[in-house]
Structure formats: structure tokens, C-alpha cells
Amino acid sequence: MEKTEQSGRKWIIFTVVTLIFTIAILTCAFLMVHHIRENYARYTPDQITQQIIKELEPEDLVKVEPGQISKHYDIPDGVIEASSLYMSKSSESASELACFLLTDTSKNNQLLQAIHAHISAKASGFKSLNPTQYNALKNVLISQKGRYVLVSVGSVTTAEEKLFLDLLSQKNT
Numbered sequence: 001m002e003k004t005e006q007s008g009r010k011w012i013i014f015t016v017v018t019l020i021f022t023i024a025i026l027t028c029a030f031l032m033v034h035h036i037r038e039n040y041a042r043y044t045p046d047q048i049t050q051q052i053i054k055e056l057e058p059e060d061l062v063k064v065e066p067g068q069i070s071k072h073y074d075i076p077d078g079v080i081e082a083s084s085l086y087m088s089k090s091s092e093s094a095s096e097l098a099c100f101l102l103t104d105t106s107k108n109n110q111l112l113q114a115i116h117a118h119i120s121a122k123a124s125g126f127k128s129l130n131p132t133q134y135n136a137l138k139n140v141l142i143s144q145k146g147r148y149v150l151v152s153v154g155s156v157t158t159a160e161e162k163l164f165l166d167l168l169s170q171k172n173t
Contacts, residue, residue: 043167045084045099048148052097052163053086056156060095061086073098075114079107081147094126094133095154099164102147115142115151145169 043051053061064072064085072085081101088095100111123137141157143150145168152160 043148045082045101045148048099048150048164048167049084049086049097051167052160055163056159058086058095058097058154058156060088060090060093061097062089073114073118075100076110078103079110079114092130092133093154094122094130094137096151097154097160098151100149100151102149105147108144108149111149112142115140115149119151119153 064087066083069083069085072087073083075083079102081103083100084098086097102108102111119137119140123134126134126137136153136155139157141150141152141161143152143161143164145165148164148168150161150164154160
């Protein structure tokens with residue numbers, strides 16, 4: 001009888017340990033897949049901004065050359081992997097569309113500081129000159145999905161964000 005009880009206990013312990021081990025492996029696999037999906041860069045920021053511009057056809061935005069972006073955004077080294085920036089042709093308009101690809105999602109706060117510094121500097125120039133554009137800058141849209149960050153200033157920020165999120169939510173085909 002004692003051997004049967006010991007055998008039963010061993011079986012229960014073995015089953016519990018196996019179950020815990022299986023749950024741990026499945027949890028690790030889930031977390032790894034989640035991390036890979038979150039950090040996967042399907043598009044370049046330039047492809048994203050080009051798609052938004054193609055869909056919405058803004059007439060006043062022009063592409064800022066990659067080497068000139070640092071004149072507008074003071075982003076610390078190692079925060080972004082790539083970026084794309086479109087700004088208004090007119091100095092009387094604050095319209096802007098930018099997309100950044102973070103090197104890691106943990107760098108988001110550093111990028112947000114650079115974005116807010118840029119927007120604040122730009123807003124100070126419009127404060128007394130053009131209250132409408134100043135208000136547009138105060139209502140800047142900043143949206144993040146995974147490692148991508150979209151910055152939108154203008155009258156169609158909601159539509160730009162929807163396209164941004166839709167593009168990044170598409171399943172691989």
C-alpha cells in the first residue's frame with residue numbers, strides 16, 4: 001500500500017512539474033513572438049509618409065532631405081533608425097508630416113522630448129504672427145505603433161493617423 005501511495009505522489013509531482021515547465025515554455029514563446037512582432041519594421045518611415053501623401057494628396061507639403069532633418073529635430077544619436085519629414089512650402093503654414101522609426105520602443109521618451117522641443121520652437125514663431133497655425137501646433141498629433149512614431153500638424157491629422165495605423169495593422173500577405 002505504501003509503495004502505491006509513493007508511486008501516486010511521484011506521478012502527481014511529475015505531472016505538476018511537467019505542467020509548470022510546459023506553461024513556462026509557452027509563456028516564453030508567446031513573449032518572444034510578441035517582442036518580434038512589436039519590433040518588426042515592415043516599412044521605412046519614407047514609405048509610410050509617401051503612402052499617406054499619396055492617399056490624401058496635400059498640396060502644400062514638400063519633402064525635407066534626410067540630411068536636413070537634424071536642422072528641425074534635435075534627436076540624440078541612437079534613438080531613431082530612420083526618419084521622413086515633409087513640411088509646408090509656405091512659411092505661413094505650420095503643416096508638417098513626419099515619421100520616425102525608433103531603434104527600440106524604450107527610446108520613445110527621448111524622441112518625444114525632441115518632438116516637443118521642435119513643436120514648441122516652431123509654435124513660438126507663429127504665436128503672434130498666425131494664431132490659426134499656432135493652434136494647429138498646440139494640437140499636434142503624435143501617434144505611436146510599435147517602433148513607429150507619426151507626427152502630424154495641420155487640418156487632416158486624424159486622417160493621417162488613421163492611414164498610419166491602418167498601414168501598420170495590415171497582415172503580411
